[in-house]
Amino acid sequence: MKKRFIVFAGFSGAIAVALGAMGAHFLKSLLTTGLITETNLQTFETGVKYQMYHALALFAVAALLDVLDNGLLIKAGRCFMLGIVLFSGSLYLISTSALWNFTNLKLLGPITPIGGLFFIAGWVLLSLAGFKKKKGD
16 A cells, blocks of 8 residues: 555646646636636646645655554545545636536536545544554554
8 A cells, every 4th residue: 555655646746746837837828818717727726736735645644654553544545545536636627627618517516525525534544543553562
């Protein structure tokens, strides 16, 4: 699991940097066209920030697997991965929907907060892992 977390964290971090650059340059240049609004751009940037924060958190989880309770850390890592996909992914789709001509994105509305709940659960599980000793200690 440690290797999966590191691989996911690395790719997620790289994607966050690439999407951040895309938002800062390409999407910002579309503000005058009306396909992207200032609100859309801010929403996109929120997705990028949270993806990067949680890619780093996932890397920390992988590093802590040798130190703290594995069961709780593995659950925390999975929550961070799901949160990245659901929270950030839905924000990317919602904020760029006019570019892709997606008109019926009402299904994505509830997905964003569900992703946020996975982020919160991941942080709580990470905290709880700090209270438990690793097996064998």
